[in-house]
Amino acid sequence: MRHQLFIDGRFVDAADGRTLPTLNPHDNSVIAEVAMAGTADVDRAVAAAQRAFPSWSRLAAADRGRILLKLADLIETHAEELARLESLDTGHPLKDSRALDVPRTAACWRYFGGMADKFQGDVVPVEAGFLNYLLREPVGVVGQIVPWNFPLMFTAWKMAPALAAGNTVVLKPAEITPLSTLKIAELMAEAGLPDGVVNIVPGLGSVAGQHIAEHPGIAKVAFTGSTATGRRIVQASSGNLKKVQLELGGKGANIVFDDAHLTAAINGSAWAIFHNQGQACIAGSRLMLHSAIADEFLERFAALARSIRLGNPMDTATEMGPLTSAQHRDRVLSYVDVAREQGGELIAGGRPPARDELSRGCYVEPTIVRARTPQDRVAQEEVFGPFVTVLTFKDDDEALAIANGTQYGLGSGLWTANLQRAHRMAREMKAGMVWINSYKRVNPGSPFGGVGQSGYGREMGFDAMREYTQVKSVWVNVDAQTPPWYPR
Ligand code: NAP
Ligand code: MG
Numbered sequence: 001m002r003h004q005l006f007i008d009g010r011f012v013d014a015a016d017g018r019t020l021p022t023l024n025p026h027d028n029s030v031i032a033e034v035a036m037a038g039t040a041d042v043d044r045a046v047a048a049a050q051r052a053f054p055s056w057s058r059l060a061a062a063d064r065g066r067i068l069l070k071l072a073d074l075i076e077t078h079a080e081e082l083a084r085l086e087s088l089d090t091g092h093p094l095k096d097s098r099a100l101d102v103p104r105t106a107a108c109w110r111y112f113g114g115m116a117d118k119f120q121g122d123v124v125p126v127e128a129g130f131l132n133y134l135l136r137e138p139v140g141v142v143g144q145i146v147p148w149n150f151p152l153m154f155t156a157w158k159m160a161p162a163l164a165a166g167n168t169v170v171l172k173p174a175e176i177t178p179l180s181t182l183k184i185a186e187l188m189a190e191a192g193l194p195d196g197v198v199n200i201v202p203g204l205g206s207v208a209g210q211h212i213a214e215h216p217g218i219a220k221v222a223f224t225g226s227t228a229t230g231r232r233i234v235q236a237s238s239g240n241l242k243k244v245q246l247e248l249g250g251k252g253a254n255i256v257f258d259d260a261h262l263t264a265a266i267n268g269s270a271w272a273i274f275h276n277q278g279q280a281c282i283a284g285s286r287l288m289l290h291s292a293i294a295d296e297f298l299e300r301f302a303a304l305a306r307s308i309r310l311g312n313p314m315d316t317a318t319e320m321g322p323l324t325s326a327q328h329r330d331r332v333l334s335y336v337d338v339a340r341e342q343g344g345e346l347i348a349g350g351r352p353p354a355r356d357e358l359s360r361g362c363y364v365e366p367t368i369v370r371a372r373t374p375q376d377r378v379a380q381e382e383v384f385g386p387f388v389t390v391l392t393f394k395d396d397d398e399a400l401a402i403a404n405g406t407q408y409g410l411g412s413g414l415w416t417a418n419l420q421r422a423h424r425m426a427r428e429m430k431a432g433m434v435w436i437n438s439y440k441r442v443n444p445g446s447p448f449g450g451v452g453q454s455g456y457g458r459e460m461g462f463d464a465m466r467e468y469t470q471v472k473s474v475w476v477n478v479d480a481q482t483p484p485w486y487p488r
Contacts, residue, residue: 003034003178005041005202006185008048009195015040020175020202025091025322026312027360034178037203039211042170045199046217049141049168052196057138057166065116068160070191071184072110075102078187082180086152087313089179091321091362092276094314097152104442105156108460111444112160119165119465124473129480136469138166139243140219143212145205145233146181147225148174148324149279149384155181157448158222159198161464170199170218172209176325178202205229216240220468223247224281226382227407227453245467246455247281247448249382250410253403254284254439255393255425258292260415264437266301269388272413272439274308274366277323278332278386281454282411284439286379287368288402291392298368298390302348305366310353322362323385329362332385336367339378339389345370349386374402382408396421404430410450413439432458 002019004011012035019033037045056064075082082105083097092101124132144158151173162169173181178200185200201208209229213221213236220243223233227248237244254272256265272284289297313321323329329352336350349367352358367387371379378389393399403412403425413435414425426434432450435441442448442460449458457467 003032003182005035005037005045006182006198006200007041007045008199009189014038014203015044022089022176022178023325024088025324025326025362026314028326028362031088032179034182034202036175037172037201037208039207041201041203042208042211042215045170045201046141046215048196048199049170050217052194053140053168056168056194056197059166061117061119061164061166064164064166065113067191067193068109068113068116068164071188071193072106072113074187074191075106075109075184078183079106082152082183084314085183086180087321089177090148090151090324091313093318093321095316095318096276101150101152105152108153108156108444109160112164112464115161115465116164119462127480129478129482131476131478133474133476135472135474136165136465137472139468139470140167141217142167142169142468143215143218143221144169144171145209145212145221145223145225146171146173148177149276149281151177152180152184154224155184157459157464158224161459162222162468163197165465165468167220167468168197170201170212172201172203172205172212175202175204210236213237214239218242220245222457222467227455230455245457247457247459248450248453248455249384249408250281250283250450250454251286251380251382251406251408252282252284252411252413253286253288253429253431254412255288255399255403255414256290256293256297257399257414257416257418257421258290259417260293261417261437262293262297262300265415266297266304268413268415268437268439269301270304270308273388274305274320274386275440277320277364278388279324279328279384280440282433282440283384284411284413285383285388287388287390288399289390289392290399291394294392298347302368305348305368308366310358310363310365312357320366320386322358323364324362326362328384329364332364332383332387335378335381335383335385335387336369339369339371339376342376342378343372344376344378347390374405380406396425400425400428404428407453408450409452410454411435411440
């Protein structure tokens with residue numbers, strides 16, 4: 001299989017003809033060769049997006065919405081193909097790709113398809129005689145850089161609001177997971193998206209990604225990925241002062257109080273960290289247990305973790321697949337040594353599964369580590385794998401101090417039967433999202449994003465539409481009787 005770049009409505013090779021293989025993380029076999037965009041290709045994509053912008057932005061909002069709604073329908077028609085492609089390229093268990101990634105992707109396109117003609121401007125009640133109205137205008141050509149952990153879903157989260165608002169797009173998927181995004185490009189053409197409105201340029205972050213962030217023809221860059229790369233993007237954006245939106249790392253606090261419904265909390269906390277092999281910015285990677293329930297909780301939690309079925313993602317019985325790349329697996333495993341060096345206790349996992357049929361893949365067993373202090377590296381740094389760090393606390397104040405004691409502030413959760421405590425903690429937690437007696441809920445209508453080193457800006461909901469527009473204030477003298485400034 002060969003895949004090309006998508007520029008100006010056509011699939012094309014890279015200008016220099018270079019390609020990169022994309023691998024199946026189950027056994028590291030090559031799935032396909034994918035064209036690798038260089039700077040000349042990004043330039044072509046930006047030029048196409050610039051040409052497409054005037055007519056796309058002036059198209060009736062309802063007509064833009066209709067194309068996105070059609071795409072949502074096509075995603076549902078091709079649901080099984082998309083789910084398989086996503087699982088093959090990323091290692092998501094097929095069960096999850098079917099139940100979560102694909103339906104959530106379609107729901108996002110549908111939400112913003114419906115939003116296109118409902119997102120409206122304002123009229124400001126100013127002084128008599130004047131009409132002041134606010135237009136929400138698209139920003140222009142938007143550059144979008146997507147990571148490898150949820151390529152299908154994150155492509156939707158980024159592109160759908162941008163397009164609904166009338167922008168045109170140059171998007172770079174992660175070099176290791178481009179396939180589902182390229183399939184979406186094909187479906188977009190089928191849905192009737194005009195040429196050049198969306199351009200997809202798989203390629204290296206340091207080349208194509210960097211060029212997008214620097215490009216003078218791009219008005220805004222939206223990025224999801226690591227905090228370190230986020231900083232590099234801010235620096236690269238300064239040349240033309242483009243707008244920047246960042247969705248970065250996290251170290252989600254997931255707090256279990258002694259009055260929590262333990263069975264629900266144990267299951268929900270396992271989902272919080274082990275879903276998608278822990279490769280989620282919102283993962284509940286710091287499991288904080290009240291000391292009164294810590295031992296019982298941990299025993300049952302570890303038993304559940306050990307029972308999670310690891311295996312080929314294409315097998316529908318599989319509950320946990322491989323990590324998305326060998327390089328990333330090694331990085332995750334290296335944190336087992338980091339934990340040990342600082343006196344952490346390994347409670348479960350910490351190694352690849354000892355099964356021949358998984359030996360060529362990027363698998364890691366569900367791993368539970370008890371840290372010595374909240375300052376330990378495994379309690380502070382984002383591991384981004386099936387690796388949860390356990391901490392204990394004695395009261396609400398201590399829980400809050402630990403929860404808020406990292407540089408991050410993205411997703412977080414708490415389990416308690418006490419209503420006042422639940423809302424008080426939610427108010428005090430340094431986070432963009434708080435889940436009470438649940439974890440990792442997302443919906444296209446609900447704003448998603450972080451504070452601190454987790455980034456800025458919000459995806460989804462009306463907030464996403466605001467991020468992809470800028471306000472123009474228009475003043476009209478209707479019948480104002482202003483005396484002349486220079487009476488003559
Ligand atoms: P990353 O470097 O942040 O990569 C994310 C995206 O940015 C990819 O498309 C990448 O391209 C691109 N990129 C890399 N360098 C760039 C640059 N200088 N300018 C513009 N774009 C650039 O993440 P990673 O190296 O794959 O993963 C490292 C760690 O980041 C993970 O362990 C995890 O902690 C964190 N992470 C967080 C999220 C999240 O959802 N917030 C997602 C992924 C990773 P390439 O594919 O070519 O690298
Ligand atoms: Mg791959």
